[in-house]
Amino acid sequence: MKLLQGKTGWALLIALALVFPYMVSNTYFLSVMTQSYIFAIAALGLNLITGYTGQFNLAHGGFMAIGAYAVGLLTTDYQWGFWTSFVAAGAICGVVGYLVGALSLRMTGHVFSIFTLCVGYIIYLLIEKWEDVTHGAVGVMGIPAPTGFGGLEFESAKGQYYLVLVFLILGAYIMHRIVHSLLGRSFVAVRNSEALAEALGIPLARTKRLAFVLSVIYAGLAGGLYAGVVRFLGPDLAATHHTFELVMFMLVGGIGTILGPILGSILVPWLTQSLQFLQDYRMVVFGPVLILLLIFVPNGIVGTILHRRARRAAALREQAQAANAPAAASSTPTGARHA
Amino acid sequence: MDLFFQQLLNGLTIGGVYSLVALGLTLVYGILHVPNFAHGALYMAGAFVAFYFMESLGLNYWLAMLGSALVVAVLSMLAERLVFHKLRNAPPLHDMIAAIGILLFLEAGAQAIWGADFHRMQSPYGQLVEIFGLTTVAQRLLIIAGAVVLVTVLHLFLTRTTTGLTIIAMAQNRDGAALVGIDATRVTMLVFAISGALAAVAAVLYSPINLVYPAMGHLVITKAFVIIILGGMGSFPGAIVGGLIIGLAEAFGGFYFSTDYKDLIAFVLLVVILSVRPQGLFSKGAH
Numbered sequence: 265m266k267l268l269q270g271k272t273g274w275a276l277l278i279a280l281a282l283v284f285p286y287m288v289s290n291t292y293f294l295s296v297m298t299q300s301y302i303f304a305i306a307a308l309g310l311n312l313i314t315g316y317t318g319q320f321n322l323a324h325g326g327f328m329a330i331g332a333y334a335v336g337l338l339t340t341d342y343q344w345g346f347w348t349s350f351v352a353a354g355a356i357c358g359v360v361g362y363l364v365g366a367l368s369l370r371m372t373g374h375v376f377s378i379f380t381l382c383v384g385y386i387i388y389l390l391i392e393k394w395e396d397v398t399h400g401a402v403g404v405m406g407i408p409a410p411t412g413f414g415g416l417e418f419e420s421a422k423g424q425y426y427l428v429l430v431f432l433i434l435g436a437y438i439m440h441r442i443v444h445s446l447l448g449r450s451f452v453a454v455r456n457s458e459a460l461a462e463a464l465g466i467p468l469a470r471t472k473r474l475a476f477v478l479s480v481i482y483a484g485l486a487g488g489l490y491a492g493v494v495r496f497l498g499p500d501l502a503a504t505h506h507t508f509e510l511v512m513f514m515l516v517g518g519i520g521t522i523l524g525p526i527l528g529s530i531l532v533p534w535l536t537q538s539l540q541f542l543q544d545y546r547m548v549v550f551g552p553v554l555i556l557l558l559i560f561v562p563n564g565i566v567g568t569i570l571h572r573r574a575r576r577a578a579a580l581r582e583q584a585q586a587a588n589a590p591a592a593a594s595s596t597p598t599g600a601r602h603a
Numbered sequence: 604m605d606l607f608f609q610q611l612l613n614g615l616t617i618g619g620v621y622s623l624v625a626l627g628l629t630l631v632y633g634i635l636h637v638p639n640f641a642h643g644a645l646y647m648a649g650a651f652v653a654f655y656f657m658e659s660l661g662l663n664y665w666l667a668m669l670g671s672a673l674v675v676a677v678l679s680m681l682a683e684r685l686v687f688h689k690l691r692n693a694p695p696l697h698d699m700i701a702a703i704g705i706l707l708f709l710e711a712g713a714q715a716i717w718g719a720d721f722h723r724m725q726s727p728y729g730q731l732v733e734i735f736g737l738t739t740v741a742q743r744l745l746i747i748a749g750a751v752v753l754v755t756v757l758h759l760f761l762t763r764t765t766t767g768l769t770i771i772a773m774a775q776n777r778d779g780a781a782l783v784g785i786d787a788t789r790v791t792m793l794v795f796a797i798s799g800a801l802a803a804v805a806a807v808l809y810s811p812i813n814l815v816y817p818a819m820g821h822l823v824i825t826k827a828f829v830i831i832i833l834g835g836m837g838s839f840p841g842a843i844v845g846g847l848i849i850g851l852a853e854a855f856g857g858f859y860f861s862t863d864y865k866d867l868i869a870f871v872l873l874v875v876i877l878s879v880r881p882q883g884l885f886s887k888g889a890h
Contacts, residue, residue: 314696320696320699367874367877367878370877370881371877371881373695374632374636374638374695374699374836375832375836375883377638377699378638378828378829378832379832379873379877381825381828382825382828382829382870382873382874383870383874385822385825385870386867386870386871386874389864389866389867389870390867393863393864393867504821505707508703508707511700511703512700512703515700519696545711545715546711547707547708547710547711548708548711548712548715550707550711551704551705551706551707551708551709551711552704552708554700554701554703554704554707555685555686555701555704555705555708558690558693558697558700558701558704559686559689559690559701562693562697
């Protein structure tokens, strides 16, 4: 069990991900995995604003669609290169996110969630109706694959898999640095109590806005990768059920942890894939499964494991204290006598 | 000028439907402080159940409406018992996601039973009538009348009967209500039942001039949320006025600007109003 913790655990996971293409013969599995990684990047972003900062943003899927459409439209209609469009996607999401955040973060709790749900709907309706720019319901077709460099190519399923994997590892590492920095601590402080955080001198509005912008940049870049890998976009990408899926990934894996959203994004699609034989009935099974998870495993997989470990550690500490206490009590008088 | 009144009538029709849906939503929010995302799925279920009653069992329109209201009220109470009650001590995020789980379940269920196709619901009030020089479908008048009657009855129920007053007491202060001997479980169940029945009746009223399909609840519920934010979460008059504002704004906006962007109007209105008044139109401060 010790082996699976900390750096060794992550190294093992990365090693497993690296050899994965050689373990499966089917490119279909490879592309499912690639898409899982893309959604994992977006889920990591959502986890920053929801899991760490405590603001339940329901426009996250919309921002992913903005990133995807930025890459899709810039590469096809404006002949930009993939990587410049990719950077632009992140930048556009950052700017839109700043504006939306400035407006929506003035609201708290449920109102914020519902407001962002409406923002998500606005994004969806704009993509669907603004045909001159977004091609409307027809969608964007013929998006080029990410351009290769330094002898690498990203046309094949394997190339794309490794490209996305690199971004996921990078994204997780940066997220790790963010949440363990002073900034990350202030995010958590805001989540735990806004009044207390403010009393500690944390600028509330600015901190929340920063978390929001960072989180939607993750969504935007994930969207950009999605455009380059799937190479076809429809307005459906901005539909609310994509946001709900991201929320589900985050929750099943474990909210407020880094491994959680990644694990959830990989496990849930595999689970729904294996329920494929149920076809339309899939959600009939999955909806109740989600509710049961919420009731019985509210912290998600990673959260539950961490919880249990923390409890065991606390019990051990208590035991040690209990064992030490009589010794300590008897040692003080002897110490006093010597003095 | 005729066209103006025509839009006014259309606005009142849609506004009536929105008000009924938003009322159910705001009642549940007032009691449980949970934004029930599954409310739109209950609305959809109401339309499908009535459709089933009419097509397969050959019931008439009114009986189908009554039956559907009962079925959806039971569904709504089940959702409360099996899901929200179990999560009463969980963080609010979990309630919201559980509601999404119910939504996915109901939508997939409807799709599994009736398919993803669009259905047309027949109404005995499809004929054209003339009123004050305006020609319109009788169903539209029925919607307006139905909304007015339901809102009045609900208002009288909440203010004039003891059972109704217990609901208001619970919304004002849960602990206080429990202290004076109000059974919290019973009141919560009652509120969920009323909320579900309102959604079902709204759906059955609106379906004959619209269509019945599994995703029909999406836009309606999102707009109902817009309405209860505008009107103040948990506010009864806010839901009615908000519903009418959004309905009229859509009818006139769709007519004078563009029908393509008609559905955007509600959301843009929300963004603009909340930018100026983050606490909503009618609420005096944070809830």
